[in-house]
Amino acid sequence: MNELKIDSNLLANEMKNTFENIVGIHFEQDIVLDDTELIELMQIALNSMFGEEKKQQYYNIDTKEALFTFLYLTYEKNFQSYTKNDNALILLSTICVALFLSKSSAQSTQLITTLLKNLPGMSTYSSDIEPYLTSDDLRGLLFWSITTLSSLDYDLVNTMNISYEYTPPKITPEWLNTYRKEEDPMEFWFYNSSIGNGLFLILYTPKCRYAKCSGCNLPSLSSQSKTTSPSAVYKQVDTVLQNSLSHKEKESIKEMILSNNGNLFDIKTMPTLSLLYTINALIEELPSLEKIIIESRIEYLNEHQLKTINEVLSAHEDRNIKIEIALGFEIFDDEIRNGYYQKGFYKSALEKLMPLFSKYDVSLKFYMMYKAVPNMSTQEAIDDMNNVSKYAHELINTYDVNINIHISPTYVAVGTLLEKEFNDGNYTPPGPKEVDMLCQQLEIFDNVSYYISLNDEGLSSTHIEEEYTLFLDLKSRVGYFNSYQKWRTEEFQ
Ligand code: SF4
Structure with a gap:
């Protein structure tokens, strides 16, 4: 292969040109940090990802272009001693800056893709990066870039305090067939639970x-084979626990x-062997884990x-780990649930x-779909959620088993009967207004816990565009509700 030799100055110019063309800025600053400051900056940058407020709080830089310039130069200068070659330096700087600056993964992806396409010498990285870009897995990309492009000590990577909002990668059957390696799980991501950080x-x-x-x-999305061997599952669990999470995240x-x-x-x-191995490995590798x-x-x-699960738990008695079983209940109304919804x-x-759940101290989660079928009015959908809330309250009183109700606004999944109804104009998924109505009317019982799932996937994109301000407001209110199990005092009281 004919490798193109480029000197640092030329690379720096290429880099500047690329970004000047994209964001219309000029690079004139000269900032150098020592190693400790570099690590601190990276931690702040990564932790501030998606948070405009924090960026301004730390740097008092009020335009995106100025912040972009500042960070890009900082990363470029300070990564110099940690990268193996100029291409790695540029790519690592670009990835960190793009991830930090962009609220939208689409924008980060665009910046990184532009660099890969336009800068000579980047083609060696394209195939490694493609799986992350095509699934919007920006956290995975960040880990890949730090471990692959930098010569940072691995322990240093593990001790970096990376924590940021993280949504599920967007994967499809085609993506899995093309990119998934034998030892990889289907996917994983973080979420906020009422007891702290959660891993899905x-x-x-x-x-x-x-x-x-x-x-x-x-x-x-799943494997189309009929069986799996226990060891195939062990490998996936080990990949996540040993290679894909930092120490801080595990803790x-x-x-x-x-x-x-x-x-x-x-x-x-x-x-069963795989399930027991997984439970045991999670308990051993995640020191703060309280609930599976x-x-x-x-x-x-x-x-x-x-x-048998109880036997595994008894081997870790001192940890007092709780098991919860999540059941797809979906709709309270029997006729709709087992009729139309099958x-x-x-x-x-x-x-x-x-x-039995009471005997083995197992709690339950009911997955509920809000407005899951055509011909259901918003009020009927709210009543359905209130009925399950009452039902859970009564079950808890009778059997002394804790129950969490997990409500997801319905979305139209590709290739389903619901998609056909949507395409025929018979069904509209609930948008922010309908979710807002549910929040206002949801009947809450003290002995039941609740989680309202509000990610973009749960709401149709057309609704989000139309009612984006309400969506953001809802996100903040629902986030508070999920954590504290009550609405902020000024809301719905
Ligand atoms: S929702 Fe129904 S079809 Fe889908 S995974 Fe669960 S049980 Fe299977």
Whole structure:
């Protein structure tokens, strides 16, 4: 291969030209930091990602262009001694600056893609970066860039205090077929739980064998093989716990949602050995972990499984880890849930298992979809959520089992019956206004806990554009509610 030799000055000019063309700024500043200041700056920068307020608080730089210039020059100058060559220097600086400055992942992706396309010598990195860019996995990209492009000591990377809002990577069946490595899980991301930082981990295993629910297309993302070996799952768990999280992140995780986009208690898709190994590894590797939430349909659950999980927990008695089982309840109304929605979830089956949940001190999470079917008015959808709230309250009183209600505004998943209804004009997913109405009318019981899920995926993009201010306001109110289980005093009182 013919490698193009470029000297630092030429590279610096190329870099400047690229960014001057994109953001229309000139590079004139000359800032040098020592190593400690560099690390501090990186931590502040990474922690401030997506937070305009903090950026200004630290640097008092009030225009995006000025901040961009400041950081780009700072990174470029100070990464010099930590990178192996000029191309690595430019790429690392670009990635850090693009991630820090952009609120939108699309903008970061655009900046990085422009650099990859336009600067000679970058093609060697393109194939490594493509999986991150195509799935909007900017955290993954950051980790890749620090570990691959810099010569920073690995422990230093692990001790960096990276923590920022993180949404699920956008993956598709095609993405998984093209990029997923054998040892990778399907995906993972962080979320805020009522007890602190949470990690959502989806393991790659055979698909849900039920596969009938009318709003769900998750089985298309899972493995299409019929079986999996325990060791295939062990590798995925080890990859996440050993290579993909920093020490700080591991220390911060209080809660885990464990999923395979299907049923973790179905031994055909998740061997019991794999489940026990996963639970044990999570407890051993995450020192602050308090709760593990396991997703499954109810018919795969039996006493034997609860008993064996309890044996693993007893081996870590001093940690007092709680297990929660997350069930797709979706809609309270029996007729709609098991008729149109084809959920196949019966309250009688749940009530039969309640004494067992009580015996093994297992709590429950009910996944609910808000306005999940066509021909349901907003008021009917709110009443449906209030009915499940009352039902949970009564179950807790009878069986002394803790219950969390996890409400997601419905979104239209590609390839589902609901998508057909949407395309035919028979269905509109709930937007910020409808979610706002739910927040105002949701009947809250002291003994029930609640989580309202509000990510972009849960609301149609057209609604967000139309009602963006309301959406941002809702995000802040719902974030407070999820953490404190009450609305801020000025709201809904
Ligand atoms: S919602 Fe759950 S049970 Fe229903 S098809 Fe999807 S993965 Fe299977």
